[in-house]
Amino acid sequence: xxxxxxxxxxxxxxxxxxxxxxxxxxxxxxxxxxxxxxxxxxxxxxxxxxxxxxxxxxxxxxxxxxxxxxxxxxxxxxxxxxxxxxxxxxxxxxxxxxxxxxxxxxxxxxxxxxxxxxxxxxxxxxxxxxxxxxxxxxxxxxxxxxxxxxxxxxxxxxxxxxxxxxxxxxxxxxxxxxxxxxxxxxxxxxxxxxxxxxxxxxxxxxxxxxxxxx
Amino acid sequence: xxxxxxxxxxxxxxxxxxxxxxxxxxxxxxxxxxxxxxxxxxxxxxxxxxxxxxxxxxxxxxxxxxxxxxxxxxxxxxxxxxxxxxxxxxxxxxxxxxxxxxxxxxxxxxxxxxxxxxxxxxx
Numbered sequence: 337x338x339x340x341x342x343x344x345x346x347x348x349x350x351x352x353x354x355x356x357x358x359x360x361x362x363x364x365x366x367x368x369x370x371x372x373x374x375x376x377x378x379x380x381x382x383x384x385x386x387x388x389x390x391x392x393x394x395x396x397x398x399x400x401x402x403x404x405x406x407x408x409x410x411x412x413x414x415x416x417x418x419x420x421x422x423x424x425x426x427x428x429x430x431x432x433x434x435x436x437x438x439x440x441x442x443x444x445x446x447x448x449x450x451x452x453x454x455x456x457x458x459x460x461x462x463x464x465x466x467x468x469x470x471x472x473x474x475x476x477x478x479x480x481x482x483x484x485x486x487x488x489x490x491x492x493x494x495x496x497x498x499x500x501x502x503x504x505x506x507x508x509x510x511x512x513x514x515x516x517x518x519x520x521x522x523x524x525x526x527x528x529x530x531x532x533x534x535x536x537x538x539x540x541x542x543x544x545x546x547x548x549x550x
Numbered sequence: 551x552x553x554x555x556x557x558x559x560x561x562x563x564x565x566x567x568x569x570x571x572x573x574x575x576x577x578x579x580x581x582x583x584x585x586x587x588x589x590x591x592x593x594x595x596x597x598x599x600x601x602x603x604x605x606x607x608x609x610x611x612x613x614x615x616x617x618x619x620x621x622x623x624x625x626x627x628x629x630x631x632x633x634x635x636x637x638x639x640x641x642x643x644x645x646x647x648x649x650x651x652x653x654x655x656x657x658x659x660x661x662x663x664x665x666x667x668x669x670x671x672x673x
Contacts, residue, residue, distance in 0.1 A: 385592035392588050400580040414584045421588045425595060482576040489575070504572050529559065532568055536560055539571055543564070 377438040380428040388428075392421050395439055398506055399446045405501035406450040408490045416453065420446045436515055443506070443516045447498060454494055481542070488538040496531030499524050 373394075379387030399420055403413035423445055431441055489497055495517060502513040503524070510521035510528075517524060536543070560568065580588075 383597045388592055389589055392591075396580050396585065396588055400584070401578045404578045410578065410581075413578075414581060417580065417584060418587055418591075422591055422595065425591050426597075478574065479576070481571075481574050485571055485575040489572075500572070504569070532560060532565070533558070535571070536564055536568055539568075542571065543567060 373438040377428060377431055380424065381431065388421075388425050391424065391438065391442075395442050396421065398439075399442060402443060402501050402506055403446050403450055405489060405505060406447070406494065406498060407453060408486070412453060413450075416446055416449045419449055437512070440512050440515045443502065443508070443512075444518075447516050450498075451494065484539065484542070488535050491538060492531050492534055496527050496534065499527035500531045500535075503528055 373391065376387040376391050380391060396417060399417045400410070400413055403416040403420075404410045407413050407416070420442060424442060431438065489500065492500070498517055499513060502508040502516055503510065508516070510524045513524045514521045517527075519527075
């Protein structure tokens with residue numbers, strides 16, 4: 337592995353940043369990067385920046401994806417992600433596993449921050465009206481289709497949207513999604529079913545006997 | 551009442567189609583700026599430990615020595631406390647001799663300040 341700082345946030349960057357931050361040895365860093373989430377979380381709770389960066393590298397993209405699906409705005413979602421990882425660094429000492437994964441805790445923090453922002457936004461519309469109800473049976477470009485799907489997601493109630501974002505996009509199990517949303521796995525299943533049915537209706541214009549676009 | 555279920559499920563074909571539709575949503579990646587900011591959080595927000603956790607800025611061996619000294623003082627205090635009954639008995643005995651001690655003090659005071667020294671020195 338190269339010692340050069342090739343990525344702003346990659347594994348290669350860790351020894352350089354650690355040398356600056358006075359963290360663990362190189363050998364310790366490699367072990368941490370390869371370690372499981374629980375071990376990393378324990379190290380973060382002790383103030384180890386290498387462990388923090390390993391966890392951040394694993395979950396930053398997922399948290400940004402999830403927050404963007406929830407908020408419909410990537411800039412705002414990045415604020416949420418930043419706050420989530422700041423809390424990881426500051427509050428890891430207060431983390432109690434109770435059989436839950438650290439990643440579940442991170443998604444739950446991000447979810448709560450998203451809900452706070454959505455509540456603060458109301459009664460403003462959450463949906464980009466340009467795509468909200470605009471349906472067409474004509475073939476559409478990928479970009480336009482993506483915009484329609486994003487708009488359809490944005491029109492879902494927030495818990496249905498969260499269930500779809502967690503289970504479909506983040507590939508969480510029903511149980512994990514339930515822990516993030518604070519409900520039982522059965523409730524997540526119900527949210528998913530209702531959300532998917534609603535999406536099916538909103539995107540009906542693109543459906544032709546199950547073989548249409550995309 | 552309708553026989554139709556309240557939450558009809560999507561068919562397999564609809565499910566597969568919807569999965570493809572959801573996958574058509576634009577990919578989302580964190581920006582380089584966010585990656586950098588998140589990576590720098592430990593540098594920008596150093597952990598604040600309490601003075602005790604930091605050992606008041608003293609080396610560990612100094613803190614250990616201080617701890618041992620404190621334990622020694624506490625041990626001595628505990629021993630002295632356990633001897634309290636003996637000390638109180640001693641105090642009672644001292645109180646009983648208080649009158650004699652006062653008389654002796656008067657005599658000593660006379661000698662010390664030589665009140666009658668002039669008379670004794672008169673030829």
